[in-house]
Amino acid sequence: MPIDSKQETRLCRNCGKEIILKIKRDLIRKLFCSRSCSSKYYSKKVIPLMLSKLGKEARRKQARSIKVYFAEYGHPAQGIHPSEETRKKIKESQEQRFHVNPESFVRGENHPNWKGGRRCNSAGYVYIRNRVGKRIRLEHRYIMEKHLGRKLLIDEIIHHVNGDKRDNSIGNLRLMKRKEHASFHNRKRWEKKYA
Secondary structure (H helix, E strand, C coil), X not given: CECCCCCEEEECCCCCCEEEECEHHHHHHCCCCCHHHHHHHHHHHHHHHHHHHHCHHHHHHHXXXXXXXXXXXXXXXXXXXXXXXXXXXXXXXXXXXXXXXXXXXXXXXXXXXXXXXXXXXXXXXXXXXXXXXXXXXXXXXXXXXXXXXXXXXXXXXXXXXXXXXXXXXXXXXXXXXXXXXXXXXXXXXXXXXHC
16 A cells, blocks of 8 residues: 655665665665665674674584584585494484384385385376386386387387377387377367368
């Protein structure tokens, strides 16, 4: 809602530049001329004030606790790795967890929730996990590559003859060029619309 009568102004808390307050919400919220002024103000004035209220001893204690944590558990970004003692503790806790629930460490086909490694995307195509490269691939393309004995070219499309994207049997798959595939579906749409 615009401010009635003449526009009000305020000075930026950081740089002192004049800010024009255009709507009522600005009267409460707008204290700075820009986001950069806001961040500069808080980094220069507010954060040091908060740290000064902590006191020297509290800041030392906080710094010590952080150093102890990094010394014990490591900090990979800084190249500090966990100590041998910590590694042993982690390994023991994992072994203990394994004895309580052995299925929590089972992966892949041996896991009780394994669903065959197949997933469907929102378009209805089936994805499989390739065991060799551990890549996720479209099943119909993978099956056609195995059938042909070569990788598919960029301009090659696999067409599902019966229209069921989940039926990836070799009898239902047909290799087409992109242009041929597009014209096939355009012709189908035209026949449906005008026939």
